[in-house]
Amino acid sequence: MASTIRVRATANGDTTEVQALIQHPMDSGFVKDAQGQIIPPHFIQQLTFEHAGRAVFLADWGPAVSKDPYVKFSFKGGAKGDDLKISWVDNKGASDTTTAKIG
Amino acid sequence: MDHSLTRRLILQGAGSVALIGLGLSATPAFAAANDKYPEDAFKQKTGADAIKALYGKTAEASDKVKLDAPEIAENGAVVPIAVATTLANVTSISFFVSENPNALAASYVIPEGTTPAVANRLKMAKTCNVIAIVESGGKLYSATKEVKVTVGGCGG
Amino acid sequence: MRVRPILLSAAAALAMAALASIAASAVAAPDKVDPAADAKAFKKYFTDKFPKVKLEDFVNGPYSMNEDMRKQWQEKEEFPPYEFALEAGKEMFGKPFKNGKTYADCFPNGGIGIRQNYPYFDEKEGKVVTLELALNRCREANGEQPYSYVKDEMASLTAYMAYTSRGKPMDIKIPGDPRALEAYENGKRYFYTRRGQLNFSCATCHVQSPGERIRAEILAPAYGILNAMPIYRSEWNGMGTISRRFVSCNSQTRAVPLEPQSDEYRDLEYFLSYVANGLPIAGPGARP
Numbered sequence: 001m002a003s004t005i006r007v008r009a010t011a012n013g014d015t016t017e018v019q020a021l022i023q024h025p026m027d028s029g030f031v032k033d034a035q036g037q038i039i040p041p042h043f044i045q046q047l048t049f050e051h052a053g054r055a056v057f058l059a060d061w062g063p064a065v066s067k068d069p070y071v072k073f074s075f076k077g078g079a080k081g082d083d084l085k086i087s088w089v090d091n092k093g094a095s096d097t098t099t100a101k102i103g
Numbered sequence: 104m105d106h107s108l109t110r111r112l113i114l115q116g117a118g119s120v121a122l123i124g125l126g127l128s129a130t131p132a133f134a135a136a137n138d139k140y141p142e143d144a145f146k147q148k149t150g151a152d153a154i155k156a157l158y159g160k161t162a163e164a165s166d167k168v169k170l171d172a173p174e175i176a177e178n179g180a181v182v183p184i185a186v187a188t189t190l191a192n193v194t195s196i197s198f199f200v201s202e203n204p205n206a207l208a209a210s211y212v213i214p215e216g217t218t219p220a221v222a223n224r225l226k227m228a229k230t231c232n233v234i235a236i237v238e239s240g241g242k243l244y245s246a247t248k249e250v251k252v253t254v255g256g257c258g259g
Numbered sequence: 260m261r262v263r264p265i266l267l268s269a270a271a272a273l274a275m276a277a278l279a280s281i282a283a284s285a286v287a288a289p290d291k292v293d294p295a296a297d298a299k300a301f302k303k304y305f306t307d308k309f310p311k312v313k314l315e316d317f318v319n320g321p322y323s324m325n326e327d328m329r330k331q332w333q334e335k336e337e338f339p340p341y342e343f344a345l346e347a348g349k350e351m352f353g354k355p356f357k358n359g360k361t362y363a364d365c366f367p368n369g370g371i372g373i374r375q376n377y378p379y380f381d382e383k384e385g386k387v388v389t390l391e392l393a394l395n396r397c398r399e400a401n402g403e404q405p406y407s408y409v410k411d412e413m414a415s416l417t418a419y420m421a422y423t424s425r426g427k428p429m430d431i432k433i434p435g436d437p438r439a440l441e442a443y444e445n446g447k448r449y450f451y452t453r454r455g456q457l458n459f460s461c462a463t464c465h466v467q468s469p470g471e472r473i474r475a476e477i478l479a480p481a482y483g484i485l486n487a488m489p490i491y492r493s494e495w496n497g498m499g500t501i502s503r504r505f506v507s508c509n510s511q512t513r514a515v516p517l518e519p520q521s522d523e524y525r526d527l528e529y530f531l532s533y534v535a536n537g538l539p540i541a542g543p544g545a546r547p
Contacts, residue, residue, distance in 0.1 A: 006342060015218065021338045028226065030204060045140050058138065058212035062145040064203050064226045066181045067496060070338055072222040073211075174327045177547035178493035183334040222334070253475030254494065254547075 007100040009084045016078030016102055018049060020086060021070050028063035043091055044069060050085040051078050078102050144207050150199040150234050153207040154243070157197060162236050162243035170235045170246035176227055179252040185222035186246070190239035193219035202231030227252045292440045294433050294533055297447065301534040305482040309470070318486035318541040320479030324470035328477060332545065341418060341491035341543040344411065344498045348419030351412065356401040365397035374424035375540050378529045379432060380439035387442050387525040390417055391502055408519035409506060414489045414498035421489065421542025429486060429540060431533040446530030449523050455514025476547065483535045485528065487544030494547060501528060
């Protein structure tokens with residue numbers, strides 16, 4: 001099964017820019033379906049980015065983050081060819097992880 | 104608004120179990136120890152209460168916090184919002200949407216070496232203030248911008 | 260509310276638009292259809308109305324009309340919301356049918372880089388064939404169930420095919436066949452005819468009021484309006500095809516929506532695509 005995580009990590013001098021787009025409904029728990037029933041909350045709570053064994057970025061998300069969430073940040077260090085590990089956990093306990101190469 | 108599922112997971116320690124499962128070191132290498140999911144802060148209604156729950160202090164407005172958000176959101180479900188700052192020793196950046204059912208939208212831990220700037224896409228229920236908080240040197244700084252929302256982002 | 264002012268000046272502006280089209284075709288006779296002249300007049304109308312918009316930018320709809328919206332769109336285009344549909348489309352396109360054949364077997368050039376040629380007039384059948392229709396015919400010819408014209412599978416497939424044509428100029432042909440001219444003219448007539456409770460024609464919004472607001476939405480110009488299809492709409496929280504847009508547009512103007520791929524819709528797509536000849540394919544796209 002393909003990962004839900006899409007990453008673009010680019011090294012530019014001594015800084016690596018990271019953009020991630022994740023396939024996830026991020027249901028807030030405030031929306032009703034066609035039958036009038038509340039769609040239960042289903043959203044990513046924590047997202048971590050690791051490089052060389054340490055966390056370079058951590059996100060704590062609530063349901064107000066948009067569907068198919070996106071985030072962009074940069075960190076010092078990271079060279080072309082390095083691994084960048086991304087993982088998430090959602091409120092239902094599901095998770096996904098992927099490792100991308102910095103380009 | 105049913106957060107009972109979330110509460111159960113946190114109470115059972117499932118959150119930290121999952122984190123350990125991800126291979127993260129038990130001793131975080133960053134100052135603001137936000138490695139625990141701030142469940143309580145996400146439950147608060149107002150921005151002020153959420154900031155207090157998340158950081159335990161209040162913020163002062165600063166023009167060194169640059170908040171980038173549209174004048175009129177094209178759609179409240181996906182509003183691109185970004186923050187950048189020239190402040191030093193930044194350990195945390197977070198976003199609050201004042202009129203959302205729960206003001207705290209997202210909170211980010213900025214470890215040393217990570218640029219204090221984040222871009223993300225948030226849901227806004229209606230026209231209101233978006234507040235960005237930057238924790239720098241242990242103090243909180245904020246920037247606020249009103250974003251008009253014509254089509255609410257919470258569904259329907 | 261902008262609705263009333265639009266209606267009041269409706270007659271005037273509509274007449275002007277129609278006149279511009281007729282005047283440009285030199286012969287004001289219903290039996291002389293001149294699509295080339297129409298296209299020229301259509302282009303001139305929009306480039307005159309929006310002198311500051313770069314020609315290829317018209318395909319970006321409301322984003323070519325409003326700076327604040329443009330910024331939000333550009334931010335999202337860095338990592339667009341249609342990314343997943345596009346990937347799914349590529350995978351679907353490459354997957355063989357139960358009989359071993361693939362979509363590539365149904366299309367010229369294996370289906371790659373050909374979206375700008377659709378719709379075309381099929382002289383054997385005597386009707387307009389759109390890309391969505393061709394895809395479902397391909398499926399049926401190979402023993403597969405057709406996809407819904409308004410759901411995700413069709414959107415994913417057309418997203419991938421559009422992507423392989425990105426940047427190529429729209430290139431719709433109208434053969435000398437009188438039935439082709441008739442189909443074109445039918446499409447044009449549909450576009451300019453008022454219908455439904457709100458008594459709007461497509462032109463009311465997209466020729467008369469592009470760049471202005473109808474309630475909270477900024478209206479796109481009709482010129483190049485299909486070039487970015489299929490689109491990820493924030494409003495739909497997902498992808499939508501040309502069929503979906505035509506159906507929902509009818510519903511929104513309180514007109515009776517037609518069946519996807521009905522003759523009128525096919526002809527409408529033919530007309531709209533033809534008058535956008537030369538503008539680049541920009542699909543898949545994102546919209547509010």
